[in-house]
Amino acid sequence: MNNLAPSSPSIKQRSRLLNDPCDRLRDAIVSGDFQPNERLVEADLSLRYGAGRTAIRAALATLDQEGLIVREPNRGARVRLISAREAFEIEHVRNALERLLARSAAQRAASDDLDDLQAILAAMAERLRESDSFGYMQLNPQLHRRIWRISDNQVAIKVLVTLKSQSIRFQYGTILRPGRPAQSLREHEAIVAAIAAHDPDACDAAMAEHLGHVLETLQWAIDSQDRQRSWSSREEPTLSAPA
Amino acid sequence: MNNLAPSSPSIKQRSRLLNDPCDRLRDAIVSGDFQPNERLVEADLSLRYGAGRTAIRAALATLDQEGLIVREPNRGARVRLISAREAFEIEHVRNALERLLARSAAQRAASDDLDDLQAILAAMAERLRESDSFGYMQLNPQLHRRIWRISDNQVAIKVLVTLKSQSIRFQYGTILRPGRPAQSLREHEAIVAAIAAHDPDACDAAMAEHLGHVLETLQWAIDSQDRQRSWSSREEPTLSAPA
DNA sequence: CTGGCGAAGATTGTCGACAATAATAGCGAC
DNA sequence: GTCGCTATTATTGTCGACAATCTTCGCCAG
Numbered sequence: 001m002n003n004l005a006p007s008s009p010s011i012k013q014r015s016r017l018l019n020d021p022c023d024r025l026r027d028a029i030v031s032g033d034f035q036p037n038e039r040l041v042e043a044d045l046s047l048r049y050g051a052g053r054t055a056i057r058a059a060l061a062t063l064d065q066e067g068l069i070v071r072e073p074n075r076g077a078r079v080r081l082i083s084a085r086e087a088f089e090i091e092h093v094r095n096a097l098e099r100l101l102a103r104s105a106a107q108r109a110a111s112d113d114l115d116d117l118q119a120i121l122a123a124m125a126e127r128l129r130e131s132d133s134f135g136y137m138q139l140n141p142q143l144h145r146r147i148w149r150i151s152d153n154q155v156a157i158k159v160l161v162t163l164k165s166q167s168i169r170f171q172y173g174t175i176l177r178p179g180r181p182a183q184s185l186r187e188h189e190a191i192v193a194a195i196a197a198h199d200p201d202a203c204d205a206a207m208a209e210h211l212g213h214v215l216e217t218l219q220w221a222i223d224s225q226d227r228q229r230s231w232s233s234r235e236e237p238t239l240s241a242p243a
Numbered sequence: 244m245n246n247l248a249p250s251s252p253s254i255k256q257r258s259r260l261l262n263d264p265c266d267r268l269r270d271a272i273v274s275g276d277f278q279p280n281e282r283l284v285e286a287d288l289s290l291r292y293g294a295g296r297t298a299i300r301a302a303l304a305t306l307d308q309e310g311l312i313v314r315e316p317n318r319g320a321r322v323r324l325i326s327a328r329e330a331f332e333i334e335h336v337r338n339a340l341e342r343l344l345a346r347s348a349a350q351r352a353a354s355d356d357l358d359d360l361q362a363i364l365a366a367m368a369e370r371l372r373e374s375d376s377f378g379y380m381q382l383n384p385q386l387h388r389r390i391w392r393i394s395d396n397q398v399a400i401k402v403l404v405t406l407k408s409q410s411i412r413f414q415y416g417t418i419l420r421p422g423r424p425a426q427s428l429r430e431h432e433a434i435v436a437a438i439a440a441h442d443p444d445a446c447d448a449a450m451a452e453h454l455g456h457v458l459e460t461l462q463w464a465i466d467s468q469d470r471q472r473s474w475s476s477r478e479e480p481t482l483s484a485p486a
Numbered sequence: 487c488t489g490g491c492g493a494a495g496a497t498t499g500t501c502g503a504c505a506a507t508a509a510t511a512g513c514g515a516c
Numbered sequence: 517g518t519c520g521c522t523a524t525t526a527t528t529g530t531c532g533a534c535a536a537t538c539t540t541c542g543c544c545a546g
Contacts, residue, residue, distance in 0.1 A: 065308035089398040096343040155332040
């Protein structure tokens, strides 16, 4: 249940604190150490992480259930390539669940919670003033996770965490849209305001509006990348992570 | 990824489906062959299903990810006991996702889809006329699943299937409420009507109303069982399946 | 009689080896 | 030169055995 805590896996910090090959492999995949569709050979992973093949096998089973890899019988495991279409499906599910949690958060928020939310908002505004889009992007999930914590629906949170790790590859492109961070901040402020007012309906609406724009931005990012790719090669209608 | 498609045309799937200890164990758990909190000893399962301990271990890993069992390190696996609180959380998530899918279905439904839905509705009305509550209850998930198929959001469907298997234990009590089946049928008819009218907003609202009543009924069933249990024994505030 | 202490039993976690299967390379026929 | 077949190789799937750990039972002191 604690696997939703890490909030800054950006730097390649090989923390020896976590020896579980499952967590390490997961981090490696979501941070892009393995290319999409790359084969994951059990023996290699066993060597790489200094764990027995049994542990690697268990890790692969877990990651398969989480949707990060695909396993074909007798043909091994590959890191799963999320199609643009599936990214939209994921985003729609996220939309529905975040609205649910926003609603709950508006009903349950205490003053400590509101203080934290305001602090995160202030930090986001600061990053925006410094034109630090990357810093802003890192704060974004932090705010959402704080809202999740207020809502206190463990089931929904677990689903959201799993989905997030699957679609992380698409997260990078969405911040490049001109003017998006400023708009995003205003939307977040509206959400927090609705939580502070303990108004579930308004909070639901604010979150719906926010995520609707996220969906649009995702569409924009995918179109943008597709356009770029049409110069060099033509492949499946899927995306790879930006280098 | 095909493990949620009932129409998957895989050839050797049948022989595998019957032999795969993971599926068999899952069926055994959701159908109540194992009591909640009952220990699942690997050696026993290995004997029971004629599979090696390795396969059993893989199955346990999968079912742990699905939330049907809990595994404590060096202490083995137990079938997970879903608390009443968690049942509510699950139902809320289901609520959000079913509304999403209902919306999508209203936009995408073709005439074949509508025919199937009407056929299921007719069958439900028939069961109701015969006062066959159990038969009605069996048709219920069939209708919802058909709606899922129309919506065609594989990600949401997979989440819903997983959640369903977790909360199946609470399904039995909800049909015992007097007058509930008749009301349920009317709500289902409203949902299908909204789909037929290709009206996403109306469909969302109809589904929300339906699942709101399901939530109420779940509350009623839990209260009802709690009241019954206070006669005989005092235990944790959780529920077991009716014998 | 109760409560700690230690040994025996039961169960899980891990490793290595072998069998089963898919991918690949090599060879021969046309 | 290319196609098809076979042998080799690489990789996964499965099994048995052993070590690590937890649980239970029996024993003994107080």
